[in-house]
Amino acid sequence: xxxxxxxxxxxxxxxxxxFIVTSLLFACKTSAPVRETASRPATNGKLLIxxxxxxxxxxxxxxxxRCPLCGNVFLTGEVAEGADTVxxxxxxxxxxxxxxxxxxxxxxxxxxxxxxxxxxxGSLLSERSLIVETGRVLGVDxxxxxxIYRFRERIGTRYSVDLPASVAFDVHLVNVANGRIMxxxxxxxxQQSLSDNLLKFxxxxxxxxxxxxxxxxxxxxxxxxxxxxxxxxGH
Numbered sequence: 001x002x003x004x005x006x007x008x009x010x011x012x013x014x015x016x017x018x019f020i021v022t023s024l025l026f027a028c029k030t031s032a033p034v035r036e037t038a039s040r041p042a043t044n045g046k047l048l049i050x051x052x053x054x055x056x057x058x059x060x061x062x063x064x065x066r067c068p069l070c071g072n073v074f075l076t077g078e079v080a081e082g083a084d085t086v087x088x089x090x091x092x093x094x095x096x097x098x099x100x101x102x103x104x105x106x107x108x109x110x111x112x113x114x115x116x117x118x119x120x121x122g123s124l125l126s127e128r129s130l131i132v133e134t135g136r137v138l139g140v141d142x143x144x145x146x147x148i149y150r151f152r153e154r155i156g157t158r159y160s161v162d163l164p165a166s167v168a169f170d171v172h173l174v175n176v177a178n179g180r181i182m183x184x185x186x187x188x189x190x191q192q193s194l195s196d197n198l199l200k201f202x203x204x205x206x207x208x209x210x211x212x213x214x215x216x217x218x219x220x221x222x223x224x225x226x227x228x229x230x231x232x233x234g235h
Contacts, residue, residue, distance in 0.1 A: 045232025046140040048104040049092055050113075050131065052084040052169065053147050067147060068127035069172045070184055077150035077166065080214060084148055087169065090219055091146065094226050101232055104140055112137045128179060135176035142182065142232050146171040151214050154191070158210040165214040166190035167221065173229065185225030189217055 056076040059065050063076045088106060095103050112134045116125065125133065135143040148169045155163040166189070173183040191211060 044100055044102045045142060045234045046102045046104060046138075047095065047232050048109055048135055048138055048140040048143045049088070049095060049106050050109055050134075050143060050145040051088045051106045052091070053145075054079050054084045055147050055149050065149070067170065069131075069145070069174070069181060070170070072170075072186075074149045074168065074188075077152060077168070079148055079151040080153050083151035083214070083218075086215060087146065087148065087151075087218055087222070090222060091144070091171070091226075094223060095144070102234070104138055108138060109134050128174065131174050132176055132179045135174070140176055141234055142176060143174045144171060145174065150188075151218065153214045154211055156211060158212070161211045164191040164211060165217055167214050167217045169218065171222075171225065173232075183228070183230050185222075185228065187218070187221035187225065189221065191217065 055065055055074075056063075056079040059076055061076050061078060064073055065076055066073050092103070092105060095101060113130065116130055116133055116137075131143050131145055135141075146169055150166055150168040152163075152166040154161050154165040168188040170184060170186040172181055174180070175182050
């Protein structure tokens with residue numbers, strides 16, 4: 001009987017001690033302040049657009065040319081006068097419509113680019129280094145730069161041509177922080193009749209069976225490729 005009473009008392013003491021310890025641990029846990037790490041919202045990235053470069057004007061027509069940024073090889077061709085300006089303006093217009101990018105227009109880069117070229121290291125800097133350094137001076141997150149290889153206007157009308165329009169250009173998005181190419185958009189198209197290329201049936205219908213201009217090909221291609229332009233996040 002005595003042993004039974006002692007066992008009963010030990011059980012009561014055990015549960016009482018367990019209750020006290022558990023209560024203290026719970027109190028410590030709930031009274032401690034909880035620190036939350038506030039996530040810093042991403043800001044709109046700053047993007048500098050450089051003017052398109054007419055590579056045929058620099059290297060001549062019918063010349064195999066290696067892109068100074070991505071290394072792809074292209075054959076230069078006829079480029080209509082003012083094509084670089086027209087494409088640059090349309091590119092700026094398309095980017096201006098995006099509310100997730102803070103745009104720095106091309107004219108802001110002219111003085112910086114010229115100063116870098118005239119400096120002691122100007123002749124030693126690669127094309128990519130010049131682009132990155134210009135972006136750093138202007139405090140942007142990325143630079144968008146394009147090269148035109150061909151911009152030949154059609155010879156004829158919308159319904160009959162002797163020579164169709166032909167356009168080739170590419171656009172590169174360069175990360176200023178590390179100099180890497182984040183994205184490339186490329187267009188290389190010479191318009192063909194439906195009988196020459198049945199795979200272009202959708203495009204043929206979209207263009208209503210007409211022979212379009214080089215500008216129309218370029219604008220349509222540029223708008224389509226920019227839909228895949230990745231987000232640019234500020235620091």
